[in-house]
Amino acid sequence: xxxxxxxxxxxxxxxxxxxxxxxxxxxxxxxxxxxxxxxxxxxxxxxxxxxxxxxxxxxxxxxxxxxxxxxxxxxxxxxxxxxxxxxxxxxxxxxxxxxxxxxxxxxxxxxxxx
Amino acid sequence: xxxxxxxxxxxxxxxxxxxxxxxxxxxxxxxxxxxxxxxxxxxxxxxxxxxxxxxxxxxxxxxxxxxxxxxxxxxxxxxxxxxxxxxxxxxxxxxxxxxxxxxxxxxxxxxxx
Numbered sequence: 201x202x203x204x205x206x207x208x209x210x211x212x213x214x215x216x217x218x219x220x221x222x223x224x225x226x227x228x229x230x231x232x233x234x235x236x237x238x239x240x241x242x243x244x245x246x247x248x249x250x251x252x253x254x255x256x257x258x259x260x261x262x263x264x265x266x267x268x269x270x271x272x273x274x275x276x277x278x279x280x281x282x283x284x285x286x287x288x289x290x291x292x293x294x295x296x297x298x299x300x301x302x303x304x305x306x307x308x309x310x311x312x313x314x
Numbered sequence: 315x316x317x318x319x320x321x322x323x324x325x326x327x328x329x330x331x332x333x334x335x336x337x338x339x340x341x342x343x344x345x346x347x348x349x350x351x352x353x354x355x356x357x358x359x360x361x362x363x364x365x366x367x368x369x370x371x372x373x374x375x376x377x378x379x380x381x382x383x384x385x386x387x388x389x390x391x392x393x394x395x396x397x398x399x400x401x402x403x404x405x406x407x408x409x410x411x412x413x414x415x416x417x418x419x420x421x422x423x424x425x426x427x
Contacts, residue, residue: 204356234415243318243404243418244357290356299364300345300408301372302416304356 202227202295206305213281214313221276221308223291232294233274234302235265239287247289250274261285286312316341318419320405326425327395335390335422337405343417344410346388347372348380351402351421360403363388365410395426 203226213219225231232251236244248259255267265276274291288309292302318339327333339346347362349372359372363382377399379391388407392399402423406416 236415236418241420243420244406244416245418246415249415292357294413297413299359299362299370299372300347300413300416301359301362302357304358306354306356 202293202303204291204293204303204305206289206291206308208308209306210309210311212311212313215283216280219276219278219281219285219310221289221291221310223274223276223305224272225274225291225293226272227293227295231274232297233265233267234292234294235259235263235274235276236290236292237261237287238290238307244290247276281310281312283312283314286310316417318405318407318417320403320419320422322422323420324423326427328427329396330394333392333395333424335392335403335405335424337388337390337419338386339388339405339407339417340386341407341417342385343407344385345408345413345416346382347406347408347416348378348388348390349404349406350374351404357404360390392424395424397426400424400426 205224234249235247250267288307291305295303321336348360349357351357361380363369405419408416
């Protein structure tokens with residue numbers, strides 16, 4: 201069965217510092233991978249996705265992610281974090297395309313220090 | 315504005331009292347889905363719908379019902395809510411062709427006492 205692991209439950213970074221959020225997936229076929237962000241009291245917003253092609257994908261708000269098949273990873277990065285990036289981040293894999301089912305990781309909560 | 319609208323945002327109810335959470339999307343999306351979010355578990359799919367009158371179970375369907383009589387609406391029904399259904403619920407919609415991921419609603423926080 202497919203699964204997604206986000207090893208870091210909580211991360212704190214200083215404003216202006218770089219950020220990397222880890223995501224590892226377990227899936228037998230070519231995965232469809234997503235990163236979503238959830239601000240407090242809000243729904244989930246799609247940051248970026250990987251379906252195929254270039255393994256470095258660019259998203260909104262200055263985020264990027266790199267797909268590494270050999271490591272089964274899809275880590276999210278941002279070169280300089282802003283206070284408004286404080287939120288919870290979810291990695292997800294599309295396990296069942298027929299029912300558009302996303303399997304989510306348990307999330308990483310990002311705190312940004314001034 | 316393209317969006318998924320859920321109502322209510324917050325709901326406290328008692329065990330066994332039937333309730334419905336409404337969901338509506340204005341993007342003419344074919345797919346709609348309900349997820350529940352619980353701490354440490356991420357989001358899990360409850361039910362999904364591929365189009366009008368086509369629905370099926372997700373990963374955690376027990377205790378829930380859905381219907382899709384119109385393309386834009388996908389209500390979630392709890393016929394006899396129990397405390398273990400206390401959760402944060404999200405409705406989401408997506409295109410049938412050329413899927414780019416889901417558009418999520420703002421969530422409904424349900425407490426069953």
